[in-house]
Amino acid sequence: MSERNGSERTVSQRNGTEQNAGSHIGNELLRTENLTRHFRIGGGFSRTNLHAVDEVNLTINRREIVALVGESGSGKSTIARLLAQVYKPTSGEIRFEGKPLSALRGRKGQLAYRGDVPMVFQDPFASLNPAYRVSHGIMRGLKLHRTELSAAQRAQEAERVVEAVGLNPAAEILQRYPYELSGGQRQRIGFAQALAYRPKLILADEPVSMLDVSIRIGLLNVMADLRETEGVSFLYITHDIASARYVCDRVMVMYGGHIVEAGPTEDVLHEPKHPYTQLLLSAVPDPRAPLSVDVDTAKAEPPKVINPPAGCRFRDRCPLAEQICHEVTPKLAELAPAHEAACHVAQRAAAGVAG
Amino acid sequence: MLEPMNPDHLLEVRDLWVEYATPTGPVPAVAGVDLTLAPGEFLGVVGESGCGKSTMLFGIAQLLNPPASVTAGEVWFKGENLVALTAKSLNALRWRDFSVVMQSAMNALNPVHTIGRQFKDAIKAHAKRSDTEIRVRSAEVLELVGIDPVHLKSYPHQLSGGMRQRAMIAMALLFTPDLIVMDEPTSALDVVAQRSLMMQIKELQRQLGFAVIFVTHDMSLVSHFSDRLMVMYAGQVVELGATRGVFDAPAHPYSKGLLEAFPSIHGEKKRLTGIPGAPPNLGKPPSGCRFHPRCPVAMERCASDEPGLYRVGTAQARCLLHEPAALSVEVES
Numbered sequence: 063m064s065e066r067n068g069s070e071r072t073v074s075q076r077n078g079t080e081q082n083a084g085s086h087i088g089n090e091l092l093r094t095e096n097l098t099r100h101f102r103i104g105g106g107f108s109r110t111n112l113h114a115v116d117e118v119n120l121t122i123n124r125r126e127i128v129a130l131v132g133e134s135g136s137g138k139s140t141i142a143r144l145l146a147q148v149y150k151p152t153s154g155e156i157r158f159e160g161k162p163l164s165a166l167r168g169r170k171g172q173l174a175y176r177g178d179v180p181m182v183f184q185d186p187f188a189s190l191n192p193a194y195r196v197s198h199g200i201m202r203g204l205k206l207h208r209t210e211l212s213a214a215q216r217a218q219e220a221e222r223v224v225e226a227v228g229l230n231p232a233a234e235i236l237q238r239y240p241y242e243l244s245g246g247q248r249q250r251i252g253f254a255q256a257l258a259y260r261p262k263l264i265l266a267d268e269p270v271s272m273l274d275v276s277i278r279i280g281l282l283n284v285m286a287d288l289r290e291t292e293g294v295s296f297l298y299i300t301h302d303i304a305s306a307r308y309v310c311d312r313v314m315v316m317y318g319g320h321i322v323e324a325g326p327t328e329d330v331l332h333e334p335k336h337p338y339t340q341l342l343l344s345a346v347p348d349p350r351a352p353l354s355v356d357v358d359t360a361k362a363e364p365p366k367v368i369n370p371p372a373g374c375r376f377r378d379r380c381p382l383a384e385q386i387c388h389e390v391t392p393k394l395a396e397l398a399p400a401h402e403a404a405c406h407v408a409q410r411a412a413a414g415v416a417g
Numbered sequence: 418m419l420e421p422m423n424p425d426h427l428l429e430v431r432d433l434w435v436e437y438a439t440p441t442g443p444v445p446a447v448a449g450v451d452l453t454l455a456p457g458e459f460l461g462v463v464g465e466s467g468c469g470k471s472t473m474l475f476g477i478a479q480l481l482n483p484p485a486s487v488t489a490g491e492v493w494f495k496g497e498n499l500v501a502l503t504a505k506s507l508n509a510l511r512w513r514d515f516s517v518v519m520q521s522a523m524n525a526l527n528p529v530h531t532i533g534r535q536f537k538d539a540i541k542a543h544a545k546r547s548d549t550e551i552r553v554r555s556a557e558v559l560e561l562v563g564i565d566p567v568h569l570k571s572y573p574h575q576l577s578g579g580m581r582q583r584a585m586i587a588m589a590l591l592f593t594p595d596l597i598v599m600d601e602p603t604s605a606l607d608v609v610a611q612r613s614l615m616m617q618i619k620e621l622q623r624q625l626g627f628a629v630i631f632v633t634h635d636m637s638l639v640s641h642f643s644d645r646l647m648v649m650y651a652g653q654v655v656e657l658g659a660t661r662g663v664f665d666a667p668a669h670p671y672s673k674g675l676l677e678a679f680p681s682i683h684g685e686k687k688r689l690t691g692i693p694g695a696p697p698n699l700g701k702p703p704s705g706c707r708f709h710p711r712c713p714v715a716m717e718r719c720a721s722d723e724p725g726l727y728r729v730g731t732a733q734a735r736c737l738l739h740e741p742a743a744l745s746v747e748v749e750s
Contacts, residue, residue: 134578244695245466271427274465274634274676279691301607308680308689331682345612346682349640349664 129306132316180256180290184268186248190240197236246277318365318375335403339412343394422493428454448652461508461643470654515596516589526573560586579610591739651707658732668734
């Protein structure tokens, strides 16, 4: 752990440009290439496909916290499940440390990947088995993923991960049952379980949305601290863009199965390029800002992604929609350094400025 | 002797206590709440899980089930004390004069009946109406909340989360009640749907003039919508005042902590700490001020002296920092 201290950065020092400068090929941890997942719905002969995730290209670097933001039904949890290998992709590839997951063979390879990329779930009341003590889940993970440890080392390691997520005294917490813990403590146990595997990337699917506002921040701090002390990356899935800003280096915004905008957090927040990102930002409740009234109530419905035609999926809610938006699906294009958006109007505006 | 209620008020809650009977003795989840509501007012109630905000709401609406029950206090609504009413006379008031919107529309709507069928059940339980009248009224209220009336024939699973929650609100409006109590109606929605639902509730309130008690754990959500804000901690009201005032200058350290607990998308990025510790066990609340074990500005006497609800400007706060000098009188309304 100590050799990583040299590159430790504090919350205030983290910003987009630095992150961008630091990311090169050797730094890349996970990449997806045209990752696509469709679900067939209806009867056995149905040709109705729900396009949950369509042609997603994303990268996550080492020691990076990346946010995936979007409304319910936008496909962000499907991406988490694809990365966790709960679902198989319909097409496309996931590369972890350069190696394609489709080439992963046998139980051993699977197990190693699952240990490298564990998941933390949304509902801490459903994700811990109520019949067992807290130690059960952590010890089981240790036995499965870290076979080199002796029983005594496992017990020691279990205490270490529980302390790492801010629970004290660890020995006592391990002997408790889930019902003896609060929601925030349970979710910390969720992180401790993931941490026990010595992971490289933790997939955190809405880890704080079931928790009280007053304890959410504690969990976000745990994520930031774990990145510093354990060097682990996070994919933080959320619909709360303010919490994404708090911990994340980069933000990806999803809409209707597509990534519509991606870039360094502060750039995306200060200069959102895609109209959906703009809508999302205007809807964030903020008592310190005046009420923005440009959220059209009648149009606040999620898009139809069942056999979707070509074109931008946001067009029906978009104030800027043009003819081309109905015909051509916009692709992500870099509109500012490391800042991409998939919007015809924004791309033309950027090209106009450049030309 | 019961005092009659002030005719200017729609609702008066006086020293309400709700206790849960447990094997280790009664646990007071709501400990002496006083509250008045004017017609057409929007009151936000905020606090952490387990602070008693939902229990208070259920206590007001007389929806508590054992082991919880109202053990003391009165709830005056339109001239009647709801606590003393029989089930039958309560039934006459429910839906017609006050209605409730529950937290999860997914669980509150019956999955095996169409929306229209559920609206019909609600109307038939409280009034005699012909089928045509029921159809017309059901279509009307759905249109009010911005849903196409064709969805009267839809089942709950065919609607999006936002639409389901709106359908619940439409149902609450069937008889145009004077008061709607809402228990975290937006907590299952994402921010865009949340904002659009809040705007809709506010707009309906402006059109129809009903009063709202809105319970949420997300203080920022009600910041632009409620007239007054009530902050609850460990079963007690710790601050009550005009929403803007509470946000601009929170008088109680707990309100201040809640306000600083969530990150903003504006301004400087700084490390936040939230509120350290966890809400107390209500079976054995801390001595003195119930917040003192978590309070960043606690004084020695906070552990022994129980604060009253003191006047701070136009607001009230339960904190010894605002204790008036020796001779003045407490405002325990």
